[in-house]
Amino acid sequence: MSEKFTGSEKYVATEDLMVAVNAAVTLEKPLLVKGEPGTGKTMLAEEMARALGKPLIEWHIKSTTKATQGLYEYDAVARLRDSQLGDEKVNDISNYIVKGKLWETFISKEQPILLIDEIDKADVEFPNDLLRELDRMEFFVYETKKLIKANNKPIIIITSNNEKELPDAFLRRCFFHYIAFPDKETMIEIISVHFPKIKKKLINEALECFFELREIPGLKKKPTTSELLDWIKLLIAEDIPPDALREKDTQKAIPKLYGALLKNEQDMHLFERLVFLSRRNSAN
Amino acid sequence: MLTKFFDNLRHADIPVSITEFLTLLRALEKNIISINLDNFYYLARSCLIKDEKHFDRFDIVFSNYLEGNEFTIEKILESIPQEWLDNPEHLQLSKEEKELIESLGGLEKLLEEFKKRLEEQTKKHKGGNKWIGTAGRSPFGNKGFNPEGIKIGDHTNGQKTAVKVWDRRVYKNLDENVELGTRNIKVALRQLRRLARQGVKDKLDLDTTISSTAKNGGFLDLKLEAEKTNSIKVLLFFDIGGSMDPYIRLTEQLFSAAKSEFKYLEYYYFHNFIYESLWKDNNMRMNSRVPTAEVINTYNSTYKLFFVGDATMSPYEIGSIGGSVEHWNEEAGATWVSRILNNFPKAVWLNPQPIQYWNSIQSIAMIRELFSERMFPLTTDGITNAVNNLRR
Numbered sequence: 001m002s003e004k005f006t007g008s009e010k011y012v013a014t015e016d017l018m019v020a021v022n023a024a025v026t027l028e029k030p031l032l033v034k035g036e037p038g039t040g041k042t043m044l045a046e047e048m049a050r051a052l053g054k055p056l057i058e059w060h061i062k063s064t065t066k067a068t069q070g071l072y073e074y075d076a077v078a079r080l081r082d083s084q085l086g087d088e089k090v091n092d093i094s095n096y097i098v099k100g101k102l103w104e105t106f107i108s109k110e111q112p113i114l115l116i117d118e119i120d121k122a123d124v125e126f127p128n129d130l131l132r133e134l135d136r137m138e139f140f141v142y143e144t145k146k147l148i149k150a151n152n153k154p155i156i157i158i159t160s161n162n163e164k165e166l167p168d169a170f171l172r173r174c175f176f177h178y179i180a181f182p183d184k185e186t187m188i189e190i191i192s193v194h195f196p197k198i199k200k201k202l203i204n205e206a207l208e209c210f211f212e213l214r215e216i217p218g219l220k221k222k223p224t225t226s227e228l229l230d231w232i233k234l235l236i237a238e239d240i241p242p243d244a245l246r247e248k249d250t251q252k253a254i255p256k257l258y259g260a261l262l263k264n265e266q267d268m269h270l271f272e273r274l275v276f277l278s279r280r281n282s283a284n
Numbered sequence: 285m286l287t288k289f290f291d292n293l294r295h296a297d298i299p300v301s302i303t304e305f306l307t308l309l310r311a312l313e314k315n316i317i318s319i320n321l322d323n324f325y326y327l328a329r330s331c332l333i334k335d336e337k338h339f340d341r342f343d344i345v346f347s348n349y350l351e352g353n354e355f356t357i358e359k360i361l362e363s364i365p366q367e368w369l370d371n372p373e374h375l376q377l378s379k380e381e382k383e384l385i386e387s388l389g390g391l392e393k394l395l396e397e398f399k400k401r402l403e404e405q406t407k408k409h410k411g412g413n414k415w416i417g418t419a420g421r422s423p424f425g426n427k428g429f430n431p432e433g434i435k436i437g438d439h440t441n442g443q444k445t446a447v448k449v450w451d452r453r454v455y456k457n458l459d460e461n462v463e464l465g466t467r468n469i470k471v472a473l474r475q476l477r478r479l480a481r482q483g484v485k486d487k488l489d490l491d492t493t494i495s496s497t498a499k500n501g502g503f504l505d506l507k508l509e510a511e512k513t514n515s516i517k518v519l520l521f522f523d524i525g526g527s528m529d530p531y532i533r534l535t536e537q538l539f540s541a542a543k544s545e546f547k548y549l550e551y552y553y554f555h556n557f558i559y560e561s562l563w564k565d566n567n568m569r570m571n572s573r574v575p576t577a578e579v580i581n582t583y584n585s586t587y588k589l590f591f592v593g594d595a596t597m598s599p600y601e602i603g604s605i606g607g608s609v610e611h612w613n614e615e616a617g618a619t620w621v622s623r624i625l626n627n628f629p630k631a632v633w634l635n636p637q638p639i640q641y642w643n644s645i646q647s648i649a650m651i652r653e654l655f656s657e658r659m660f661p662l663t664t665d666g667i668t669n670a671v672n673n674l675r676r
Binding site for chain 1: 301311322326330336339483484504571
């Protein structure tokens with residue numbers, strides 16, 4: 001068997017993630033990754049490409065993306081325009097076939113990693129339209145009557161934010177992994193991977209603040225890993241001493257720079273109100 | 285050997301297919317994992333489960349499979365919300381409630397029947413000493429404990445507005461995946477579509493292209509237009525729990541159909557009637573509520589509202605301050621509904637109760653009046669009529 005993915009110097013992979021990734025790689029099936037926003041779904045593909053030394057092809061899905069755009073597009077309008085201008089190119093239809101990301105993946109010389117990012121953004125029918133292509137790793141170009149077949153079966157990573165349900169037929173063809181929110185130990189590992197020189201004390205204080213914040217009921221958007229990393233980066237940049245985070249019972253109870261953690265006006269208000277209440281309680 | 289495990293998964297209502305099972309076998313054959321129980325667990329989960337909401341059920345089946353045990357009573361007990369055991373005083377009865385119980389044959393009789401049923405229940409499940417123990421400590425909460433649902437209201441022979449406190453139970457979020465039979469509903473809902481050209485102009489507008497090319501002396505002048513999309517906005521409010529239980533499947537179908545039909549769809553849950561707060565997640569309904577005023581202020585009046593509920597309750601729950609079954613409401617439900625209706629002129633109530641009972645239930649009449657007769661049965665025809673009303 002080829003090399004196994006065990007995380008990278010910038011990415012901490014948990015045991016279950018490694019099992020899922022390696023199963024998908026070995027059995028040549030797509031891996032569907034779900035999880036709270038900011039838990040590193042997209043980063044997984046990037047870091048896999050780096051760790052396994054394979055080229056990465058990214059296909060970012062938008063609400064207007066159609067499945068056929070991933071295969072190819074026939075630019076009829078350009079051809080029409082060229083025909084009006086009497087361009088020679090017009091006689092060969094293949095001049096107007098624009099290759100999509102899947103095509104690119106299929107003709108890649110070495111086995112590539114294809115990231116289909118945020119598949120749930122697309123139309124409901126989108127995954128269904130890709131069933132055969134992902135299953136057989138081939139598709140037919142009707143304009144040129146050519147069958148495009150994958151040289152090397154690519155490793156496919158699909159991410160979803162759960163905005164839409166994916167069809168069963170599609171799910172059946174995938175491996176599935178849900179990136180759970182990291183526990184404290186994993187979080188410390190993740191932070192030290194990103195900030196190798198950070199002081200232990202700052203990590204502990206920051207994490208305590210962070211997990212407390214996550215437990216506030218009713219938050220619209222709970223802060224996640226990426227927000228925590230941003231916040232710590234800020235704390236380091238501003239050179240804030242760990243003790244400053246601890247002043248919970250005093251007048252300065254609002255943690256420093258918490259704007260990096262809470263991205264939503266209502267959440268800010270909620271939080272400020274809670275802080276106000278706790279301050280009043282401690283004053284009594 | 286693993287087929288039993290696969291069987292158990294299917295029995296636990298987890299949608300696993302043969303294909304996925306074969307994938308798991310192939311993965312095992314290829315020695316992807318070092319033989320180790322943890323890794324096997326991860327691999328099996330990754331192969332077989334495609335939605336994190338099934339993880340919990342999978343875990344139960346997995347551990348049962350390992351132990352070789354069937355479901356045990358302890359497992360079910362674990363699912364009881366701790367708050368009930370901690371705060372039994374929540375469940376104490378007021379004077380009115382006592383009178384109500386008296387009218388149903390007295391508390392003693394109810395409790396006796398209750399215990400008898402409980403014992404029958406435990407016999408089926410084996411080794412249920414805990415059941416009785418728990419029952420002794422907090423008999424009033426017991427309805428919720430029991431997954432089979434001992435419905436004390438049953439004594440009242442179908443009259444659903446009865447004992448208040450007993451109706452407290454664990455609510456489940458609506459499963460939006462019920463695809464079966466939703467086609468008719470979808471077709472009905474589709475009537476509500478209002479197509480509008482929105483967004484990037486990326487479609488060829490043939491008519492204008494031809495005319496402007498002609499004007500251009502035969503040289504091509506391409507005109508593009510934006511694609512048509514459904515721009516209708518919908519808010520759904522679901523009554524959940526208690527008397528709505530018989531209609532849960534129907535409601536799920538509606539939810540599932542609406543979810544796939546409308547791009548701008550928001551939903552909230554309520555219990556029996558609308559008061560100052562709603563919630564979005566039934567597991568969090570105690571601590572994560574949305575103020576109704578916030579809902580009114582968040583969405584503009586172009587949203588179309590569907591209320592889904594059986595509208596069957598005691599009249600106090602609609603018209604009186606403090607009439608709610610679950611809490612003390614400072615303002616009557618009717619006040620809140622009028623507020624909502626003032627803000628959203630396009631609103632209908634869908635009622636799963638068969639239409640022939642409507643006249644005999646007072647609360648239904650009250651709600652119909654509040655909604656100026658815009659109540660429709662939750663049937664395909666009813667939805668079609670409701671949609672037509674909303675389109676006006």
